[in-house]
Amino acid sequence: METSEKIEKQIQDKLKHTIITDRRFLDDEQLDRKEQFEVLKEIFDIDVRDREIRELSLHFAPIFNHGHPIHLSVLGKTGIGKTVSILYFLNTLQDLSRKDKIPFRYVHLDLSIPKPCFRALNDLACYLDAAKRYKRGVSLDELMSRIEEKLQSYEGYFLVFVDEVDHIRRDLDSFLKFLVKRLPQAVPLKLVLIFSSNNLNWQENIDPRITSFLKLSEVLFDPYNACDLKKILRLRMEKAMKTDMIQEGVIEKIAAVCSRNHGDARKAVELLYKSGQLAEKRLSPVSLDIVDQALDAVEKDKYVAMIKTAPRQLQAALLAILTKAQATLPITDCYESYSRFCTKTRMRVLTQRAFSDLISELDMYGFIRVRMVSNGRYGRRREITQNTSDELTQRLVQVILMEFDLE
DNA sequence: TGTCCACAGGAAATACGGGGGT
DNA sequence: ACCCCCGTATTTCCTGTGGACA
Numbered sequence: 015m016e017t018s019e020k021i022e023k024q025i026q027d028k029l030k031h032t033i034i035t036d037r038r039f040l041d042d043e044q045l046d047r048k049e050q051f052e053v054l055k056e057i058f059d060i061d062v063r064d065r066e067i068r069e070l071s072l073h074f075a076p077i078f079n080h081g082h083p084i085h086l087s088v089l090g091k092t093g094i095g096k097t098v099s100i101l102y103f104l105n106t107l108q109d110l111s112r113k114d115k116i117p118f119r120y121v122h123l124d125l126s127i128p129k130p131c132f133r134a135l136n137d138l139a140c141y142l143d144a145a146k147r148y149k150r151g152v153s154l155d156e157l158m159s160r161i162e163e164k165l166q167s168y169e170g171y172f173l174v175f176v177d178e179v180d181h182i183r184r185d186l187d188s189f190l191k192f193l194v195k196r197l198p199q200a201v202p203l204k205l206v207l208i209f210s211s212n213n214l215n216w217q218e219n220i221d222p223r224i225t226s227f228l229k230l231s232e233v234l235f236d237p238y239n240a241c242d243l244k245k246i247l248r249l250r251m252e253k254a255m256k257t258d259m260i261q262e263g264v265i266e267k268i269a270a271v272c273s274r275n276h277g278d279a280r281k282a283v284e285l286l287y288k289s290g291q292l293a294e295k296r297l298s299p300v301s302l303d304i305v306d307q308a309l310d311a312v313e314k315d316k317y318v319a320m321i322k323t324a325p326r327q328l329q330a331a332l333l334a335i336l337t338k339a340q341a342t343l344p345i346t347d348c349y350e351s352y353s354r355f356c357t358k359t360r361m362r363v364l365t366q367r368a369f370s371d372l373i374s375e376l377d378m379y380g381f382i383r384v385r386m387v388s389n390g391r392y393g394r395r396r397e398i399t400q401n402t403s404d405e406l407t408q409r410l411v412q413v414i415l416m417e418f419d420l421e
Numbered sequence: 422t423g424t425c426c427a428c429a430g431g432a433a434a435t436a437c438g439g440g441g442g443t
Numbered sequence: 444a445c446c447c448c449c450g451t452a453t454t455t456c457c458t459g460t461g462g463a464c465a
Contacts (some may be wrong), residue, residue: 130450364452365455367455368454388461393461
């Protein structure tokens with residue numbers, strides 16, 4: 015009797031302290047396009063992204079006059095709503111053009127995960143229903159021809175939204191050459207391209223013969239400021255959480271922290287989500303203190319998740335460094351302990367050259383810091399400094415060992 | 422001031438693996 | 444079943460270089 019009472023009370027307690035009522039609205043991945051648009055529309059309605067949308071409208075207005083807008087380059091950091099704003103805009107554009115009986119279609123080429131030219135073209139072909147999904151084995155030329163063939167009979171506006179152009183890993187040149195020079199000549203349609211990128215100079219490394227041909231207009235997306243973030247967070251909170259469980263100032267704090275860092279809305283929402291989860295676990299409302307803890311947790315999770323999915327060799331390299339106790343150490347020392355580890359686990363031992371690249375990669379991801387030190391007469395070398403807190407270091411070591419099935 | 426270490430890091434070569442065409 | 448082709452990972456080869464030392 016007593017136990018059942020206890021259980022009942024625990025359940026009641028838990029329910030009373032539930033904070034997140036619909037987690038889907040705290041994670042865009044779980045929303046479908048339509049829901050994303052709805053959320054977005056509400057944000058637009060409170061004047062966020064007003065300027066950007068206006069610029070887009072002005073740029074594409076000529077379509078309704080049978081003009082031909084030039085290509086567009088949309089710039090701005092990640093997580094500030096470039097993709098979803100543009101998609102929303104394009105969708106509206108499509109509706110409008112339908113009303114005016116203007117043939118208009120668009121394709122969203124999503125390169126948020128980097129892929130080579132071949133994949134990108136293949137994706138485009140798939141959207142057009144011009145080819146199936148190949149892994150390998152078809153030449154680029156073949157794909158291009160098929161795309162052209164498919165579009166041969168279409169004469170309206172055709173818009174390709176190349177999302178994160180600079181993510182085309184190899185041969186961005188030939189990809190662009192196709193879109194900019196070859197395709198428009200091969201088919202009768204009116205082609206308009208939109209490129210988005212978080213790198214302001216993404217055109218820098220492109221063959222000048224293409225750039226000179228490519229006339230671009232630009233729209234710049236600003237990072238969200240604290241005020242925008244506050245509006246966005248409040249909206250999400252109302253949709254997904256019990257508002258009375260969230261203390262005064264929490265939203266403001268998250269908005270402030272995130273606007274200071276990157277102005278990234280996705281991260282802000284993620285932080286709100288994590289705070290909610292943490293608070294639920296503690297059976298307490300979301301307080302400022304909990305936000306701090308969530309901030310910490312989000313940061314650490316990022317590193318752990320990254321190393322978990324990283325290639326074996328990279329894991330081994332990091333392990334070799336983390337298990338060395340010194341604060342700073344030259345790469346050669348690391349290489350030794352790395353190669354020892356490899357032989358122990360019967361992995362292939364990479365050359366120093368390759369190892370050196372792994373080190374640079376680890377530096378890029380922020381696991382370690384590398385700096386060049388010159389000893390003059392005695393040569394130059396790079397030195398590695400650990401960049402993670404002791405606690406995180408231990409956790410990373412643990413995770414990597416687990417990945418290797420070692421204790 | 423010139424030398425020269427000990428490595429960095431670019432470029433090209435090579436190995437590899439897996440899918441499609443035939 | 445065999446060959447060809449492409450993308451990726453790694454190796455091999457090589458040139459470049461900051462600055463202590465003589």
